[in-house]
Amino acid sequence: MGLFGGRKTVFVDADILVIGGGMAGCGATYESRYWGRDLKVVCVEKANIERSGAVAQGLYAINCYMGMRWDENQPEDHVRYARNDLMGLVREDLGYDIARHVDASVHLFEEWGLPMMKDPKTGRYQREGKWQIMIHGESYKPIVAEAARKAATEVYNRIMVTHLLMDSAKANRVGGAVGFNVRTGDYYVFRAKAVIIAAGGASHIFKPRAVGEGMGRTWYAPWSSASAYGLPIQVGAKMTQMENRIVLTRFKDGYGPVGAYFLHLKTYTENGYGEEYEKRWYDDTKALVGEYVDHHPVPTCLRNHALLKEVAAGRGPIRMVTKEAFQDPHKETVGWENFLGMTIGQAIVWASQNIDPKHINPELTTSEPYVMGSHATCSGAWASGPEDYAPAEYQWGYNRMMTVDGLFGAGDTIGGTAHKFSSGSFTEGRIAAKAAVKYIMEKGRDQPQLSEEEVRDLQKTIYQPMENYRVGRNEIVAGTVSPSYLLPIHGLQRLQKIMDEYVGGISSHYMTNDVLLNRGLELLGMLKEDMNRMGAEDLHQLQRVWELHHRLLAAESVTHHTLFRQETRWPGYYYRGDFMKLDDQNWHCFTVSRYDRNTGKFEMEKAPVYHIID
Ligand SMILES: Cc1cc2nc3c(=O)[nH]c(=O)nc-3n(C[C@H](O)[C@H](O)[C@H](O)COP(=O)(O)OP(=O)(O)OC[C@H]3O[C@@H](n4cnc5c(N)ncnc54)[C@H](O)[C@@H]3O)c2cc1C
Numbered sequence: 001m002g003l004f005g006g007r008k009t010v011f012v013d014a015d016i017l018v019i020g021g022g023m024a025g026c027g028a029t030y031e032s033r034y035w036g037r038d039l040k041v042v043c044v045e046k047a048n049i050e051r052s053g054a055v056a057q058g059l060y061a062i063n064c065y066m067g068m069r070w071d072e073n074q075p076e077d078h079v080r081y082a083r084n085d086l087m088g089l090v091r092e093d094l095g096y097d098i099a100r101h102v103d104a105s106v107h108l109f110e111e112w113g114l115p116m117m118k119d120p121k122t123g124r125y126q127r128e129g130k131w132q133i134m135i136h137g138e139s140y141k142p143i144v145a146e147a148a149r150k151a152a153t154e155v156y157n158r159i160m161v162t163h164l165l166m167d168s169a170k171a172n173r174v175g176g177a178v179g180f181n182v183r184t185g186d187y188y189v190f191r192a193k194a195v196i197i198a199a200g201g202a203s204h205i206f207k208p209r210a211v212g213e214g215m216g217r218t219w220y221a222p223w224s225s226a227s228a229y230g231l232p233i234q235v236g237a238k239m240t241q242m243e244n245r246i247v248l249t250r251f252k253d254g255y256g257p258v259g260a261y262f263l264h265l266k267t268y269t270e271n272g273y274g275e276e277y278e279k280r281w282y283d284d285t286k287a288l289v290g291e292y293v294d295h296h297p298v299p300t301c302l303r304n305h306a307l308l309k310e311v312a313a314g315r316g317p318i319r320m321v322t323k324e325a326f327q328d329p330h331k332e333t334v335g336w337e338n339f340l341g342m343t344i345g346q347a348i349v350w351a352s353q354n355i356d357p358k359h360i361n362p363e364l365t366t367s368e369p370y371v372m373g374s375h376a377t378c379s380g381a382w383a384s385g386p387e388d389y390a391p392a393e394y395q396w397g398y399n400r401m402m403t404v405d406g407l408f409g410a411g412d413t414i415g416g417t418a419h420k421f422s423s424g425s426f427t428e429g430r431i432a433a434k435a436a437v438k439y440i441m442e443k444g445r446d447q448p449q450l451s452e453e454e455v456r457d458l459q460k461t462i463y464q465p466m467e468n469y470r471v472g473r474n475e476i477v478a479g480t481v482s483p484s485y486l487l488p489i490h491g492l493q494r495l496q497k498i499m500d501e502y503v504g505g506i507s508s509h510y511m512t513n514d515v516l517l518n519r520g521l522e523l524l525g526m527l528k529e530d531m532n533r534m535g536a537e538d539l540h541q542l543q544r545v546w547e548l549h550h551r552l553l554a555a556e557s558v559t560h561h562t563l564f565r566q567e568t569r570w571p572g573y574y575y576r577g578d579f580m581k582l583d584d585q586n587w588h589c590f591t592v593s594r595y596d597r598n599t600g601k602f603e604m605e606k607a608p609v610y611h612i613i614d
Contacts (some may be wrong), residue, residue, distance in 0.1 A: 001182060004280060005143060005186075006185075007185045007187060007463075008184075008187070008188055009185045009186070009187045009188075009189065009459070009460040010186055010187070010189070010190070010402070011191070012154070012155070012156070012188065012189070012190045013040070013190075013191050013192075013193075013447065013603060014040045014041070014042035014176075014191070014192040014282075014526065015036065015039035015040045015041065015192065015193050015194070015440055016028075016032045016036065016039055016040070016041045016189060016191075016192060016194050016195075016196065016433070016437070016440070017042050017044065017177060017190050017192035017194070017195045017196070018032070018041070018042065018044070018152075018195075018196045018198060018429075018433075019044055019161050019177060019195065019196065019198065019199050019227070020044075020045060020046075020053070020161075020197065020198040020199035020200060020227070020228070021043045021044075021045035021049030021051060021052055021053070021148060021155065021157075021198075021428070021429070022052055022053025022054060022182045022198060022199075022411065022412075022425070022430055023054070023055055023141075023198075023411055023422045023423075023425040023426045024374075024410035024411025024412070024413065024425040024426060024429035024432075025043060025045065025049070025050065025053075025142065025148070025196070025198035025199075025410075025411075025429060025536055026144045026145055026147065026148035026387050026426060026429065027105065027144075027148075027198075027410065027411075027425070027426035027427060027428070027429025027430045027433070028043075028045075028196045028198055028408075028429035028430065028432055028433040028436075029151050029152045029155075029429075029433070030147050030148050030429075030430065031151075031429065031431075031433035031434055032151070032196075032420060032435075032436065032437060033149070033151035033152070033436050034151075034431040034434075035433065035437040035438075036437040036440070036493040036500075037115070037609060039153075039207075039440065040153045040154075041151065041152050041153050041436065042152065042153060042154050042155075042192070043044045043148060043154075043155045043156070044118060044155075044156045044159050044161060044177070044179065044181065044188070044190065044595070045156070045157050045158075045159070045225065046159060046160040046161070046223075046543070047157065047158070047268065047337070048157040048158065048229075049141050049145040049148060049149065049155055050139055050141070050145050050147075050499060051142065051159060051174055051205050052141070052145075052223075053058055053141065053200055053224075053352065054201070054213055054219065054220060054221045054224060055140055055141045055422055056221065056350060056566060057138075057342055057343070057344070058136065058137045058138035058139065058140050058141065058341050058342050059137040059341065059342045060086040060134065060135065060260060060337070060338045060341040061128045061132045061133065061134050061135060061137070061139055061259065061260065061420070062106055062132065062135055062137075062192075062421070062422060062423045063111075063131060063132045063252045063259070063418060063421035063422065063423070063588075064098075064099075064102050064131055064135050064420055064421045064422075064423045064424040065076060065102060065103060065106050065125065065131065065132070065133045065423060066099060066102060066103050066202050067103070067124070067125070067127075067133075068103050069103065070124050072124075072127075073130065073131070075096050075099035075100040076096070076099075076443055077098040077351075077464050078095065078096075078121075078131065078419070079092050079095045079096050079421065079612075079613045080613060081130075081131070081179060081297075082417070082418050082419040083095075084093050084295050084296075084297070084299060085297075085299050085300055085376060085418065085419065086244070086299070086376075086377070086378060086418050086570075087292055087299055087301070087569050087570055087582065087607070088292070088584070088588060089241070089244075089288070089378075089569070089589075089590065089609055090378060090416055090418060090609075091383075091385065091415075091416030091417055091518065091590075092377075092610065092611060092612045092613055093189060093385035093389045093390035093391065093394055093610070093612060094383065094386075094390075094400075094414065094417040095143050095293075095416075095417045095418075095420075096386075096612070097385070097386045097389060097390060097399070097431060098417060098420050098424045098427050098431070099424075100416040101427050101430070101431065102117040102420075102424050102427045102477070103428075104422050105423055105426050105427045105430065106125075106133070106423050107131050108112060108147075108443075109140075109143065109144065109270060109423075110266060111580075112143050112144070112146070112147055113143050114135060114137065114140060114143050115135065115136035115137075116132040116133065116134075116135055116136075117133070117135060117136065120322060122249070122312075123199035126606045127153075127470060128259065128260055128263045128264045129263035129264075130232070131419070132259065132263065133370050134260075134264070136341070137341055138341050138342075139272065139343065140422070140508065142317025143224060146427065147473055148206055154232075154291070156186065156188070156281050158181055158182050158183050158441035158545055158549075159179045159180065159181050159182070159188050159389075160179050160180060160182055160543045160546055161177045161178070161179035161199070161227065161231065162178060162179050162180070162458075162462050162546045163177065163179075163231070163458055163462075164177050164195065164231050164232070164234065164235045164407070165177060165178060165189075165190075165448075165450055165451075165454065165455070165458075166192070166235060166404075167406075167448035167450075168449045168450060168451040168454070169449040169450055169462070170405070170448070172236075172404055172405055173404070173405040173444075173448060174189045174192075174194075174195045174235070174404050174405065174406040174448070175192070175448035175449070176189065176191040176192045176448065176450060177190045177231070177456050177578040178459075178462070179462075180462055180463070180538065180539070180542070182371025182539050182542075182543045183539065184538050185463075185542075186338075187453055187459050187462070187463075188533055189450070190356045191447060191450055192405065192448075192553040193440045193445070193446075193448065194406045194407075194408060194436040194437075194439050194440050194449060195406060195407050195408065195441075196408040196411075196429070196432050196433060196436055197227075197232060197381075197407070197408070197409045197411065197413045197430075198228070198229055198280045198409065198410050198411050198413060198425075198429055198580050199221055199227035199228040199410035199412075199413065200221070200223075200224040200225075200227070200228055200369060200372075200411070201226070201228060201232065201343070201370060201371060201373065201374065201375075202220075202223045202224055202225065202226035202228070202229060202371040202378075202498065202550075202551060203218045203219070203220040203221060203222055203225075203370050203374065204218060204222060204225070204492065204537045204551065205226065205370070205371060205495065205496070205499055205503040205551050205554060205555045205558070206245075206367045206368040206369045206370075206496055206499045206503070206506070206512065207493075207496035207497055207499070207500035207505055207507065208367075208368045208496070208498050208504065209253075209367065209368055209506060210230065210253065212218040214253070214548050215357065217240075217253075217254070217255065217345060217372065218255065218348070218367075218368070218370075218470075219248050219250055219255040219351050219367045219398055219528050220370045220372065220488045221235070221287075224370075224372070225547035225548075225550055225551055226371065226547070226550040226553070226554035226555075227244070227547070227550045228373075228380070228409070228411070228412050228413040229371065229379070229380070229381075229382075229413075229550070229553065229554040229557060230549060230550025230551070230553040230554055231382050231550065232402055232404070232407065232409065232413070233553045233595045234595070234597055235404055235407070235597070236403075236404065236594055236595060236596065236597065237381055237382070237403050237404045237407060238381070238382035238392065238402070238403040238460070238592050238593065238594045238596075239379075239380065239381055239382060239415060239557055239561075239592070239593050239594075239595075239608070240378075240379075240380065240381070240382040240416055240560035240590050240591065240592050240593075241377075241379050241380070241414035241415050241556045241590060241591060242371065242379045242380075242415075242554070242557045242560075242562075242591070242593065243379075243558060243561035243562040243564070243565050243591060244369050244377045244378055244379050244570065245369035245377060245379065245504075245558060245573060245574065245575075246368060246369065246370050246371075246372060246375055246376055246377040246571075246573060247301075247304055247366050247367055247368070247369050247370075247510065247517050247572065247573050247574075248366065248367040248370075248467075249303065249304055249307060249318075249363060249365070249366055249367075250364065250365070250366075250367055251320070251346055251350075251363070251365060252317070252362070252363040252365040253349045253353070254345050254346030254347075254348070254349035254350070254434065255337055255343065255346065255347075255367060256341070256347075257338070257503055258320065258364065260335070260338040261322065261335065261338070262319060263326075264331075265325040265331045265334060265335055266322055266325060267295065267318070267320050267322050267324075268305075268321050269318055269320055269327050269364060270317065270319055270321055270361075271310050271317075271318060271319075272313040272315055272317050272318075272319070273314065273315060277306060277307075277310040277315065277317070277318070278298075278303065278306045280306075280310070281306040281309045281310065284309060284330070284400050285302055285305055285571070286305065286494050287528075287581075288305075288568065288571050288580060288581055288582060289302065289571065289581070289582040290582065290584075299570075300376045300572070301350070301570040301572035301573045302571065302572055303572065304366055304572030304573065305422070305571040305572035306572075307364070307366060307528065308366060308572060309509070310508065310542065312509070312513060316404065317363045317364075317365070318363065318365070319362065319363055319364065320361060320362055320364055322335065322357035322358070322361055322362060323357070323358065323359065323360070323361055324380070325335065326357050326358035327358070332358060335357060336390075339373050339497060341554055342408075348361065349396070351489065352447055365399045366506075366572075368506050369504065369505060369573070369574065371554055371558055372412045373411070373412045373413060373414050373416075373417065373418070373420075373535065374411050374414050374417075374418075374421060374424065374425045375418065375421065376413045376418055376419060377418055377573070378415055378416050378417055379415055379558075380409070380412065380413050380414045380415030380416070380417075381402045381413055381415055382402065382403060382416075382590075382592050382607070383400045383401065383402055383408075383409060383414050383415070383416075383590075384396050384397045384398060384399060384400065384401045384402075385399065386399045386431075389612070391612070392609045393607075393608065393610075394610070397439075398435040398438060398439045399413060399432070399435040400428065400432035400435055400437070401435065401436075401439065403594075405443075405444075406436075406439060406444055406448075407492070408432040408433075408436045408439075409432060410425065410428040410429040410431070410432040410448050411426075411428055411429060412425065412426035414428060414432075416590065446483055462542075462546070463542070464532070464534075465485075465534040465536035465541075465545045466534055466536050466537075466538075466542055467486045467533035467540055468484070468533060468534060468535045468536075469485055469536050469537050469541075471484075472484040472485040472535055473535075473537075479602065482535065482566070483490045484533065484535075485533050485534065485535030486530055486533055486534055486535065487534075487535055487536075487537075487541070488534065488536065488541055488544035488545045488547075488548050489530070489544070491527065491530070491534060491545075491548050491552075492544070492548055492551070495526055495527060495548065495551060495552055496554060498520055498523045498524055498527065499555055499558075500553075500557075501516075501520075502516045502517060502519055502520030502523065502559075502581075503516070503517060503555070503558060503559050503562060504562065504574035504575065507531065508573075510572075510573065510574045510575055511574075511577050512562065512574065512575070512576060512577065513577040514576075514578055516561060517559055517562055517563040518563070521556070521559055521560070521563075524552065524555060524556050524559060524612065525537050527552060528552060528556075529546075531552065532551060534548070553595070556595075557593060557595070557602065560593055560602040560604060561593060561604070562574065562576070564591050564593075564604040565587055565588070565591050566578075566579045566580045566587065567581065567582055567586070567587045568581060568582060568584035569582055569587065570581050573599060588609055588610055589606040589609055590606065590607040590608075590609060591604065591605075591607075592605050592606070592607045593605075
């Protein structure tokens with residue numbers, strides 16, 4: 001079969017195109033219909049929205065719920081909490097906007113059938129922690145997807161979006177997107193008046209701890225392949241805080257979550273000799289970050305820092321003390337159910353390693369870094385804020401619109417707003433959709449014009465790896481190493497090694513400096529040169545190629561941002577060896593980048609942090 005033989009090209013016109021049908025994408029699709037009754041709302045997803053995204057396997061807790069109807073927390077409290085955890089740097093306007101609406105989203109989930117745990121005494125949602133409520137959440141994603149399916153005009157599953165298209169008639173306006181069906185190979189061209197990117201965060205950019213037979217076992221979903229960043233970066237949308245990668249302390253080897261254990265089961269940690277160790281590192285941490293170490297709760301990165309220091313001092317491994325809590329049959333049940341509802345792999349790893357937490361305190365370790373905007377870090381696109389709340393400098397258009405006209409984002413896509421989690425991501429999708437409908441009504445009624453030439457060129461580019469493989473395969477008789485093409489797994493491992501060794505991954509103990517980062521950029525540049533020599537033996541591998549493209553762009557962005565910020569703001573997430581201290585005087589600001597696809601260069605600038613809430 002030739003390059004295009006047997007494959008159809010499918011053209012789809014839409015008013016709103018939602019890319020990615022995870023939590024934020026489902027929220028965006030649902031809300032687009034609410035405000036845009038007559039609009040054509042299309043959701044495109046590379047898997048199947050029924051079980052796609054980071055919530056695919058289910059969750060045991062909704063991590064962002066204010067409880068305003070019971071006066072448990074107010075939105076301002078959540079902003080203070082996120083600001084504290086991120087060492088002072090969050091977009092308070094965006095965070096407040098999510099917090100004031102998130103409860104309504106959670107109430108919708110309950111209405112749609114999500115089983116919520118209730119406190120038998122008060123009748124309120126069962127709290128796991130100050131912000132978390134407990135759910136029987138195995139079917140969380142199918143429930144949310146059903147609402148999106150009913151709201152959408154069309155859902156296109158199994159289509160990997162590879163590139164955004166720009167309006168050829170209007171400068172800096174988005175026009176749609178292209179991609180391919182990962183099962184049939186058909187080429188899809190979407191034209192849309194507004195595009196909402198909700199394509200999840202980025203795993204597998206840094207070398208993971210689990211390699212060889214364990215490869216693919218990561219904390220964040222392995223299919224979170226950085227499209228949320230790669231797509232907007234390609235078209236010049238500004239990004240922020242890309243250096244703010246996250247490192248998680250999790251149960252060793254299975255990456256099982258620890259939140260329910262700490263918060264609900266009241267477990268605690270100790271070093272290999274059964275000693276408390278966090279206090280031991282107080283002075284050391286204070287010397288790096290000053291008074292931030294005295295904040296309550298202690299910021300996540302600083303707790304990682306104490307753990308890393310203790311292990312480096314030779315007193316590992318760090319263990320979670322579960323033996324006490326698990327003597328209580330109720331707590332034991334909760335401990336296991338916590339995994340069975342969302343990380344079954346951890347229960348299996350424990351079983352395979354003879355670990356019964358009732359009798360053995362399991363080991364904890366820190367993960368490789370991930371890039372994302374919805375968890376305890378806030379990498380992502382630089383977005384316009386809410387009209388009634390954002391400072392003027394943060395408002396250039398519609399709420400959650402990026403610096404490209406008509407291009408919106410939500411969830412992991414949007415930067416500056418940590419701690420939104422599943423419910424906050426869904427809520428942000430709703431916020432973005434409402435603004436996108438307004439944008440269409442006021443400004444974008446006309447369909448964008450697409451360049452036929454660009455659409456044709458992209459078609460050739462997208463499928464070229466299959467042609468590279470078809471031709472190059474003849475040069476070798478066995479094995480997978482070819483003189484003329486690079487397989488996606490090879491490219492991925494090369495990317496991970498560069499990021500790991502030069503940009504602060506696990507093998508360098510999260511340490512980097514300007515020399516390493518500059519060399520890392522050179523090596524990433526060489527990998528980029530080789531990307532047009534990728535070979536794909538089938539459509540599945542073709543998807544891997546395009547995921548790698550997105551990961552590579554995101555990785556370059558992370559490296560530029562890390563180089564730009566000359567301080568160590570989040571010890572425990574990463575360290576700049578040449579600037580080991582937090583420097584509020586010079587770096588109490590956001591880092592913002594813009595990629596120019598014509599020159600391949602990233603331009604960096606600082607943006608002010610406004611503290612709107614006292
Ligand atoms: C291990 C783990 C545990 C978590 N625990 C909790 C918890 O206990 N409570 C909580 O509230 N939150 C939790 N979260 C966070 C929550 O899952 C995320 O905040 C949320 O899913 C982010 O929403 P999103 O829409 O941005 O990304 P996702 O939900 O991941 O959705 C992204 C979607 O985009 C699709 N996609 C990606 N690239 C493309 C492309 N190129 N073309 C088309 N489609 C594409 C993906 O297939 C996916 O469906 C957890 C996350 C993880 C990974």
